Amino acid sequence: MPAHPPRMFPALDDTNRGFWTGGADGILRLLRCRACGYWIHPPRPVCPKCWRRELGWEATSGRATLFTYTVNHKAWNPRVPVPYVVAVVELPEQDGLRLTTNIVDCSADDLVIGMPLLVTFEHDGEFSVPLFAPVVAEPPRKT
Numbered sequence: 001m002p003a004h005p006p007r008m009f010p011a012l013d014d015t016n017r018g019f020w021t022g023g024a025d026g027i028l029r030l031l032r033c034r035a036c037g038y039w040i041h042p043p044r045p046v047c048p049k050c051w052r053r054e055l056g057w058e059a060t061s062g063r064a065t066l067f068t069y070t071v072n073h074k075a076w077n078p079r080v081p082v083p084y085v086v087a088v089v090e091l092p093e094q095d096g097l098r099l100t101t102n103i104v105d106c107s108a109d110d111l112v113i114g115m116p117l118l119v120t121f122e123h124d125g126e127f128s129v130p131l132f133a134p135v136v137a138e139p140p141r142k143t
């Protein structure tokens with residue numbers, strides 16, 4: 001029995017494999033167009049900006065801000081504990097570059113739109129699921 005609730009994963013293919021497996025080393029990778037530099041998510045085989053197919057997986061900063069969220073209280077799957085947060089986060093790499101995810105390590109009562117977040121991963125077999133947690137403020141430095 002895994003330490004976390006089971007997730008349903010998509011079938012891996014040449015288009016989505018990099019997203020679902022690319023975080024094995026703790027780095028969030030998204031597709032980026034080699035021709036025009038446009039970040040692409042969800043993954044697709046063609047750049048929606050310039051229609052080229054020269055795409056590759058590139059590391060992001062792993063940072064994001066909370067764009068919107070909802071708190072699920074209904075136990076749709078009895079093996080998945082509630083409540084849990086389903087969120088859309090926005091990455092700083094590009095205007096409108098957003099990812100649907102879960103927020104972890106934070107009470108739903110403490111969520112604030114625009115709050116800074118950092119990626120973390122839930123590893124399950126070959127899948128590394130990107131989740132986001134609040135950035136923990138560092139204590140002020142003594143001078």
Ligand SMILES: [Zn+2]
Pocket residue numbers: 033034035036037038047048049050051052
């Ligand atoms: Zn492009």
